[in-house]
Structures are given as C-alpha cells and as structure tokens.
Amino acid sequence: MKILGVETSCDETSAAVVQDGQRILSNVVSSQIELHRPFGGVVPELASRHHLEFIDAVVAKALAHADVTFSQIDAVAGTFGPGLATSLLIGLNAAKGMAFSMGKPFIGINHLEAHLYSPLLAQRVEDCLPMVSLIVSGGHTILAHSTAIGEHEILGQTMDDAAGEAFDKVAKLLGLGYPGGPEIDSRSKEGNPVAIAFPRSMLNEPNYNFSFSGLKTSVLYWLRKNPHHRAEDVCASFQEAVVDVLVGKLMRAARDKGVKTVSASGGVSINSRFREKLNAECKRSGVRLLLASADLCTDNAAMIGALAFYKLKQVGQSDFALEVAPSIGLAEVGA
Ligand code: KG4
Ligand code: ZN
Numbered sequence: 498m499k500i501l502g503v504e505t506s507c508d509e510t511s512a513a514v515v516q517d518g519q520r521i522l523s524n525v526v527s528s529q530i531e532l533h534r535p536f537g538g539v540v541p542e543l544a545s546r547h548h549l550e551f552i553d554a555v556v557a558k559a560l561a562h563a564d565v566t567f568s569q570i571d572a573v574a575g576t577f578g579p580g581l582a583t584s585l586l587i588g589l590n591a592a593k594g595m596a597f598s599m600g601k602p603f604i605g606i607n608h609l610e611a612h613l614y615s616p617l618l619a620q621r622v623e624d625c626l627p628m629v630s631l632i633v634s635g636g637h638t639i640l641a642h643s644t645a646i647g648e649h650e651i652l653g654q655t656m657d658d659a660a661g662e663a664f665d666k667v668a669k670l671l672g673l674g675y676p677g678g679p680e681i682d683s684r685s686k687e688g689n690p691v692a693i694a695f696p697r698s699m700l701n702e703p704n705y706n707f708s709f710s711g712l713k714t715s716v717l718y719w720l721r722k723n724p725h726h727r728a729e730d731v732c733a734s735f736q737e738a739v740v741d742v743l744v745g746k747l748m749r750a751a752r753d754k755g756v757k758t759v760s761a762s763g764g765v766s767i768n769s770r771f772r773e774k775l776n777a778e779c780k781r782s783g784v785r786l787l788l789a790s791a792d793l794c795t796d797n798a799a800m801i802g803a804l805a806f807y808k809l810k811q812v813g814q815s816d817f818a819l820e821v822a823p824s825i826g827l828a829e830v831g832a
Contacts, residue, residue, distance in 0.1 A: 502800075502801035506580025506608045510548045521803070532547060577821055606801045609639065628759060629747065631761040637763065660709060689730045751782070756784070759787070
C-alpha cells in the first residue's frame, strides 16, 4: 500500500510517499529556515504563506521522486496537530482535498506520535515495543512509555521551554545564528564541557518532568558576569547540562519501566553529544537504542505517511470533518 503523507505543522513544507509503513519511496522537504532566519524564529504568517505557495510543487515532486502517479496512491495522510494553526490548515486541507477528489481514504496524523514513530520506521514495530521514548524538538520535550501504536503513557514533559527552544535561545544570547541547535553542537566540539557548572534542572527530582528556562537564565547571568568568555566553552558546558538531564531521565525511565528498548526523536535528537552519551549509557545498561537518521528527526512527511499505514489498519480512515488541533497532546491520538 502506497500512502502520500503531507506535513506542514510548522516551518517545513513536506510530502512523501511511503510503502507499507516502512519503505520511503520519496521524502521531499522544502525548508523555510532561510525565510525565518532574519527574525531569529518562525513567523507564523510567513510560514503559512510559504506552505500555500509550495505545497502543490512539493507534492508533485514527491510523486515524481517515487515514480508514481496520483492514481497509484492508495491513501492520503496529513498532520492535524499539534502545531501552528495557520500552517496546519494548509497541509491538512491539501491532504483532505486530494483524498476526497481521488475517492481514497484520508488519515489525520498526530505530529508527536509521528515523531515518536520515526525511529521505528525501518523496524518491525512489534519487535520494538514496549519502549521508553523521548521526543525532543523545538516545540516539545516529552518522555513517554509506549506499549502499542496509539498507546502512549506520558511519563513527563517540560514545565517551560522545550529543549530545542533552550538551544535556540542560548544561541541567540551568544549571538549565534538560527536555528541555534546545530550551531551550538558544532561549536561545542571545540569547547570544554566542564568549564562552567551550569545547573542540571530537575535531574534528581523523583519525577520525569523537565525545565530548561532556569538553565537559560543561568547562561544569561553568567555571560553578564563574564563578558570575555570563550563561546565554545559556554556552548559545550550548556550542551552538557541539557544532555545530562535528557539522557539521565530517559535512562531512569527505561529502568523504572523495565523496557529493553529506548528511542529518541525530534530535531534535538540529532545532537552529536546527546547521541554519544545515550549510546554509551544504553550499551552499559544492555538496552537497545533506536534513533532515526537526521533527515527523519526534523519535521518531514515520511513519518506521517509511515504511521498512517498502521493507523489505517488499526482504526481505519479519519473523518473528512477532522479539524486542525494546534494544542493536541501525544496521548490524544484518536483521529
Ligand atoms: O523537530 P524539529 O525540526 O522541530 C519541531 O518540530 O519543533 O526540531 C527543531 C529544533 C530546533 O530547536 C533546533 O535548534 C534543534 O531542533 N536542533 C538541534 C540540533 N539540530 C536541530 N538541537 C541540538 N543539536 C542539534 N544538532
Ligand atoms: Zn516536529
């Protein structure tokens, strides 16, 4: 079965064709990073205008790359939330419109569940569950215990900034470019991670929640007191603090839940120090680690088209009346 997936929840316009939930035949992403860079963050009005302008061409390219025509597509899936309402509307309506006009099933997909599913794309899902999974992106930091597709217990989440947001804000304080995560990652390679003892917020608290705004404020105050700093050392020390908390809580949750599989997804899971440390910890604990390739960690439609295959099998197609749900959580996966 070939599913056309569409994703426009934030600032990437993406379409993909995925076969049987596992084989990516195409995955086209039109990034808006350059568009938003001068503003240091995503401008919703610009994002939706870009989606509207490019969605047709991105879908056409996805079909061409997959070497399929519209009539060879069996179903169309689109993200219905969470995300920016004006961005979600473009992709969801495009997906509904294509499905309706072709008389094919339409499947609404929860963006967070798609992120969570992305490391399993090349695997047999049954072999990976139960697992403890961390979704770390620009908008979310969620720790979940997944027992089946659609069955996710939220163990914890951020109380304030998302991990990616903290990377972006600290990069801004340091005068680095947008998005900040990749900049901090590469500068950290030349820096000393123990140069500055930034706080590991909530690491030792007995829950699975996160908080990153205090860390960001610590960096701000430290920079004010130390104007002649080495940016590489600040980057490496800040990154180490974030990674310690993310990896520490993820591994503790895996131990507490007694799972044999751990996974991470979302833009921050590309971070090289995060991957290195998590890999080492999983090896030490004898736990299997699943990570997606970098192009599947950031927003993309392949994860939408892939998850839709299982949703269609499990719960069937969605109602065409399905509305965008900008604030929907991971647990609300019913569409
Ligand atoms: O998953 P994503 O594309 O967007 C959301 O759905 O939110 O993630 C984007 C976030 C940005 O905050 C970006 O700075 C961060 O992921 N990011 C990274 C790295 N690459 C991207 N953070 C740390 N290290 C990286 N290498
Ligand atoms: Zn995302």
